[in-house]
Amino acid sequence: MNILLTGASGQLGQELLPRLQPLGQVSCIDRAVSADDCVTLREDLADLNRVEILLNRMRPELIVNAAAYTAVDRAETETEPAFRINAELPGCLARWCARNDRLLMHYSTDYVFSGEARAPYREEDPTGPLSVYGESKLAGECAITASGCRHLVLRTSWVYSGHGNNFVLTMLRLARERPKLNIVADQVGRPTWARNLARVSATLLEKAAGNPAGFDRWGIWHYCDSGVVSWYDFACAIFDAALETGLLSRLPSLTAVPTSGFPQAAKRPLYSVLDTTAIREAFGIEPAGLQASLHECIVEIQKNDE
Numbered sequence: 001m002n003i004l005l006t007g008a009s010g011q012l013g014q015e016l017l018p019r020l021q022p023l024g025q026v027s028c029i030d031r032a033v034s035a036d037d038c039v040t041l042r043e044d045l046a047d048l049n050r051v052e053i054l055l056n057r058m059r060p061e062l063i064v065n066a067a068a069y070t071a072v073d074r075a076e077t078e079t080e081p082a083f084r085i086n087a088e089l090p091g092c093l094a095r096w097c098a099r100n101d102r103l104l105m106h107y108s109t110d111y112v113f114s115g116e117a118r119a120p121y122r123e124e125d126p127t128g129p130l131s132v133y134g135e136s137k138l139a140g141e142c143a144i145t146a147s148g149c150r151h152l153v154l155r156t157s158w159v160y161s162g163h164g165n166n167f168v169l170t171m172l173r174l175a176r177e178r179p180k181l182n183i184v185a186d187q188v189g190r191p192t193w194a195r196n197l198a199r200v201s202a203t204l205l206e207k208a209a210g211n212p213a214g215f216d217r218w219g220i221w222h223y224c225d226s227g228v229v230s231w232y233d234f235a236c237a238i239f240d241a242a243l244e245t246g247l248l249s250r251l252p253s254l255t256a257v258p259t260s261g262f263p264q265a266a267k268r269p270l271y272s273v274l275d276t277t278a279i280r281e282a283f284g285i286e287p288a289g290l291q292a293s294l295h296e297c298i299v300e301i302q303k304n305d306e
């Protein structure tokens, strides 16, 4: 199978590449340098005419779109680029897939919800994004659905990995720089290791791409690792794991603060918990555990630091 991976240098993209390679011949489009063992076109995905030309030339049987505009606060002022990458690009990929009978895998976010619920969000629950980022990701989902292409969209939350911009690496950096940290304690969610999301993606794609005509479970699914925590709880878990592995030798003192005590440009949902029952019932996919995943990720970060 001829597979196109976008966003190959991102948190998820880096984890996807080795897990897609057993499924076929992977080519990447990205702005940065990617792995040596796949063809990478350095292109700006914001140029949709160029994307269309590339698709017609490459003719992938499967597109895995891990590219996204993920700067949640900056999106409040950079609305146009956020919508271009998060909404128009997926729409363009999806319409090409629909016209050419190809498959699309795409990723979305817990931030499509308002966070006013008191029970985990299911796939069919009403959306209500609070931020430009959330609106742009929701618009991407809608464009894909409207295209009529065969698609799998995985909504996920609080993604971390050993590279890129994420809460784990930020906490580890701040712990070395500051003696005291204020951490938000009234937003809760399900942190998800990018590697686990990549593994789940590969599992779904094996089932879907192996028999696209017989596969009847296209659509939007929720996947996150298990464990509902606040950012404060998550920081404590990160520091526990970092102490245990020896990555940190002393910890900053932590103060739990409300969202109002930590002003940010974009509003975040307070209750950002996705329900993963559907993906478990349909595909037998159990969420990976937070503690074990975090520990493994931190061991890797430590190895990379050495």
Ligand SMILES: NC(=O)c1ccc[n+]([C@@H]2O[C@H](COP(=O)([O-])OP(=O)(O)OC[C@H]3O[C@@H](n4cnc5c(N)ncnc54)[C@H](OP(=O)(O)O)[C@@H]3O)[C@@H](O)[C@H]2O)c1
Pocket: 006, 007, 008, 009, 010, 011, 012, 013, 029, 030, 031, 032, 043, 044, 045, 046, 066, 067, 068, 069, 070, 085, 106, 107, 108, 109, 110, 137, 155, 156, 157, 158, 159, 160, 164, 165
């Ligand atoms: N991060 C989270 O906490 C989180 C939470 C929920 C859902 N998600 C979703 O999960 C998916 C993966 O997120 P991630 O954390 O892996 O994102 P990421 O680390 O920010 O990676 C995004 C990738 O997209 C590329 N990209 C963005 N704009 C581009 C452009 N104009 N041209 C070419 N490449 C471009 C980036 O390249 P550059 O580095 O060159 O910009 C990067 O390789 C996304 O759909 C995201 O919305 C993420």
